[in-house]
Amino acid sequence: MKYLTFALAKGRLAKKSMKLFEQIGVTCEEMKDESSRRLIFVNEELKYRFFLAKAPDVPTYVEYGAADIGIVGRDTVLEEGRQLYEVLDLGFGKCRMCVAGPESAGELLRHHELIRVATKYPNIAKDYFYNRKHQTVEIIKLNGSIELAPIVGLSEVIVDIVETGSTLKENGLKVLEEICPLSARMVVNQVSMKLEQDRIRDIITNLKQVLDTEQ
Ligand code: PRP
Numbered sequence: 001m002k003y004l005t006f007a008l009a010k011g012r013l014a015k016k017s018m019k020l021f022e023q024i025g026v027t028c029e030e031m032k033d034e035s036s037r038r039l040i041f042v043n044e045e046l047k048y049r050f051f052l053a054k055a056p057d058v059p060t061y062v063e064y065g066a067a068d069i070g071i072v073g074r075d076t077v078l079e080e081g082r083q084l085y086e087v088l089d090l091g092f093g094k095c096r097m098c099v100a101g102p103e104s105a106g107e108l109l110r111h112h113e114l115i116r117v118a119t120k121y122p123n124i125a126k127d128y129f130y131n132r133k134h135q136t137v138e139i140i141k142l143n144g145s146i147e148l149a150p151i152v153g154l155s156e157v158i159v160d161i162v163e164t165g166s167t168l169k170e171n172g173l174k175v176l177e178e179i180c181p182l183s184a185r186m187v188v189n190q191v192s193m194k195l196e197q198d199r200i201r202d203i204i205t206n207l208k209q210v211l212d213t214e215q
Contacts, residue, residue, distance in 0.1 A: 001047045004192075004199055007067035009055035009076070013184050016092050017071040018050075024206035056080060059187060068192035069200065074182045075161060079121045085193055087204055088186040091211055097124060099177040100168050101150045101157035106176050108156055109135075118142050118149030119159040128159065128179050147171045 008014035018031060028050050030041040040051045053061060055072055059082035062070040070084070073093055077086055099109065099117075108115050112135045119125045122141045129137045140155055147167055149155040161182065162168060162175055186207070188200060 002196070003042070003047050003049045004069065004196060005049040005051070005067045007051055007053050007058045007061040007070045007072075009058050009070075009072045010052045011055075013055075013071060013073065013093055014052055017090070017184070020090065020092075020207065020210065023210050024203065026203060059084060062187050062189050065189045065191055068189050068196060069203070070187040071184060072187065074180075074185050075121060075124070077185055077187060078127075078180075079123050081123060083190060085188045085190060086185050087188050088207060088211075090184040090186060090207070091215070093182070093184040095161050095163040095182050096175075097121070097159065097179040097182055098162045098175045099128070099157050099159055099179065100147075100162065100173050100175050101155075102172065103174055105150070105156045106174075109176055112136075113156075114138070115157060116140055116155035117157055117159055118146055118155035120144065120146055121159055124179065125159040147173060 008017055018028070021027065026048060028041050028043045028048060031050055040049060042049050051067070055076045056079070058070040058072040059077060059080040061067040062084045063082040071090070075097060114136055116138045117125050117129065118140045120142055122139050125139050129135045140149070142149060146158045146160045149158055150173060151171060157176060159179065165175070168174060193200060
């Protein structure tokens with residue numbers, strides 16, 4: 001039997017995913033040792049392999065078949081636009097992709113002004129402003145602490161993830177428009193979905209059962 005390989009987005013999502021997988025018997029003892037510097041973890045008996053990757057790289061590993069299955073936020077799935085199947089909403093990591101800024105920027109959005117938009121998600125921002133709103137904007141790619149941009153005058157608004165809203169609040173910013181809801185997703189390589197159909201289908205069915213009873 002071939003290994004079934006899972007790519008997990010490092011951090012909170014990976015921890016929650018492993019807890020969920022444990023409930024359906026997809027386990028990996030090796031991974032529980034938090035001091036370990038190993039990059040890949042194996043369950044020899046069940047023929048599973050797991051590795052942790054930076055979130056934006058998870059869809060890449062899955063598209064190329066280096067991982068059969070990936071667990072990553074919907075924000076990353078949308079931003080990366082890779083060829084893969086999005087098969088399941090895992091229901092955790094819930095948040096929203098929003099346009100945010102100082103209240104005064106609401107007027108600029110309403111009048112479709114040529115504004116600057118800072119974001120870690122240029123593709124999502126482009127799709128939202130160009131295809132959905134038909135508003136021409138200048139998109140500036142940043143790599144983190146996006147809320148800084150309107151405060152220091154880099155941009156009028158930002159496109160970013162809002163979870164509790166406290167980062168915005170503490171920096172005097174507001175949600176001005178909502179783009180879409182987000183949560184953790186399970187994605188599958190398109191060839192693996194055929195070649196490993198039975199094993200992957202079983203995992204999806206079992207996960208759905210657990211998620212349904214949890215709701
Ligand atoms: C994310 C996001 C916001 C914040 C939202 O940042 O970019 O800054 O969390 O959460 P809240 O609504 O609960 O305050 P993250 O901590 O991932 O770091 P980053 O700034 O480096 O993107």
